[in-house]
Structure formats: C-alpha cells, structure tokens
Amino acid sequence: MTTVDQPLGAVRERVLARLRQDIVTGSLLPGDRLVERELAEHFGVSRVPVREAVRALVGEGFVTFESARRAVVRRLTRTDVAELFELREALEVYAAGLAAQRCTPGDLAGLADLLDVAAAATRSGDAERITDANTRFHDRILSLAGNGLLSSVMEPVEGRLRWLTRQNAEWPQLLAEHQELYEAVASGDRERARAASLSHVRTNYRSTVRHLFGE
Known part of the structure; x- marks a missing residue:
C-alpha cells in the first residue's frame, strides 16, 4: 500500500515514470496488458496511483483501453509514426535553424x-544509453533555439518521440547524422542547419518504418 510518508501524487509520479520507462525501453511491449492489481503488488502501492498513472499514459499516447477494463501498451500504427515524424519535421527543423543563429561557443x-x-x-552497442544520449542531443538543440513556446509545444510528445527513437536500431548511421547536424549548427548557417535537420528526420522516419513494419 501507499506509504504514509509519501504523498499520493509523488507515488503516482514514481509509478508513471517507471511504466513510461518500461514502455520506451521495450520491457513492456505493444499489446502487453497493464493490470492494476498486478502493478500495485509489483510497486508495493495501492491501486489508486497505478490507476492514475495508467490514465496519464493514455493521455500521453503510450497506452490505450481495448475495453473499459483492459488497458494495453499501444501498438504503433503507420499513421501514428507518420504524424509524429511530421511534427518532428515541423518543429525540430525550425529549432535547428534558431540554434545555429543563437548558440554560443560554450553551447x-x-x-x-x-x-x-x-x-x-554506439561503440558499446548499449541501446538504452544510445537512446538516452541521442534524446539529450535533440533536447539540447531545442534548448539552444531559445524559444520557450517551442519547447512547451514539444513537451507533450517527447516521450513518444523517445519511444520512436528506440525503434531505430541503425545506430552508426544515426550517430553520423547527428555529427552532420552538429557541424551544420556550429557553422552558424541557419539554412544549412535546417537542411541537415530535415534530412535527419526524414532518414530516421524511413529507418523507423523499416524496423516497425518491414518496409
């Protein structure tokens, strides 16, 4: 049960963070069922924070209800992937251009x-570390853009974008693209940075589709 020294909201956030991480890293797979009772026992909490965490994951796009009482990890469709990458193309390309204009040598x-x-x-082949490092790289470019509104628009889908990044196993190619993107941002040339970002997003889209759907 929920401990008396930890507020319900804090317990919910802990469960939510762990479940989200398990989905992103593949410990929980698309179609896996999330059973309140089992999860409550696993985390050593009451069912209330588990129920709230599952509902939050539904809102974030990680989980869906197949029926009123059956919550499962969402199966990504071609439309899901296309829509997320369309958003990446619109926002990350814009952010790269701003970052090229505004970044400092320290940045x-x-x-x-x-x-x-x-x-x-990448050399170690550690998928979790690769995903974390690549996500932080993109987060830093977004931060260097210096546009708070842009960051707030991206925030609700960052988890799902990380989930998609985890699907792309072409790690050396991904690293090479990030190196090109870095050089474009470092050049201070807005259009070069935008072009490098656009190329990266579209290549990553094709790689992700191949991995998920075999085409």
Missing part, C-alpha cells in the same frame, strides 16, 4: 560533449 562545446557520449554508447 557548442556542450553539444559536442553529448556527441562524444553518443559515440561511446
């Missing part, structure tokens, strides 16, 4: 450090 050094982390993870 670029931080971005280069993230590339080094991604390169080390």
Whole structure:
C-alpha cells in the first residue's frame, strides 16, 4: 500500500515514470496488458496511483483501453509514426535553424560533449544509453533555439518521440547524422542547419518504418 510518508501524487509520479520507462525501453511491449492489481503488488502501492498513472499514459499516447477494463501498451500504427515524424519535421527543423543563429561557443562545446557520449554508447552497442544520449542531443538543440513556446509545444510528445527513437536500431548511421547536424549548427548557417535537420528526420522516419513494419 501507499506509504504514509509519501504523498499520493509523488507515488503516482514514481509509478508513471517507471511504466513510461518500461514502455520506451521495450520491457513492456505493444499489446502487453497493464493490470492494476498486478502493478500495485509489483510497486508495493495501492491501486489508486497505478490507476492514475495508467490514465496519464493514455493521455500521453503510450497506452490505450481495448475495453473499459483492459488497458494495453499501444501498438504503433503507420499513421501514428507518420504524424509524429511530421511534427518532428515541423518543429525540430525550425529549432535547428534558431540554434545555429543563437548558440554560443560554450553551447557548442556542450553539444559536442553529448556527441562524444553518443559515440561511446554506439561503440558499446548499449541501446538504452544510445537512446538516452541521442534524446539529450535533440533536447539540447531545442534548448539552444531559445524559444520557450517551442519547447512547451514539444513537451507533450517527447516521450513518444523517445519511444520512436528506440525503434531505430541503425545506430552508426544515426550517430553520423547527428555529427552532420552538429557541424551544420556550429557553422552558424541557419539554412544549412535546417537542411541537415530535415534530412535527419526524414532518414530516421524511413529507418523507423523499416524496423516497425518491414518496409
């Protein structure tokens, strides 16, 4: 049951974060059922925070109700993937252009450090570390764009974008694209950065579709 020294909201957030992570990393697969009683026992909490966490995951697009009492991890459709990548194309390309205009030498050094982390993870073949490093790289470019509204628009779908990133197993190619994107941003050329970002998003889309649907 929920412990008295931890507020219900904090318990809910802990369960939510763990379930979201399990979905993103593939510990929970599309079609897997989320059973309140089993999850409550697993986390050592009451069913209330589990129920609220599952509802939050529905809102985030990770889970769907097949019936009133049957919640399962969502199966990504071609439409889901296409729509998410259309959003990436619109927002990330714009962010890359702004980042090229606004970033400082210190900003670029931080971005280069993230590339080094991604390169080390790619050499090791650790999918979770690769996904984390690549997500942080994109998050940093979004931050360097210096547009708070842009960041707030991206926030509701960041988890699903991370989920999609995890589906792309062509890690060396992904690293090479990120290196090209870094160089384009570092050049200070807005249009070059936009072009590199657009190419990256579209290549990543094709790779993800191949992985998920075999085409």
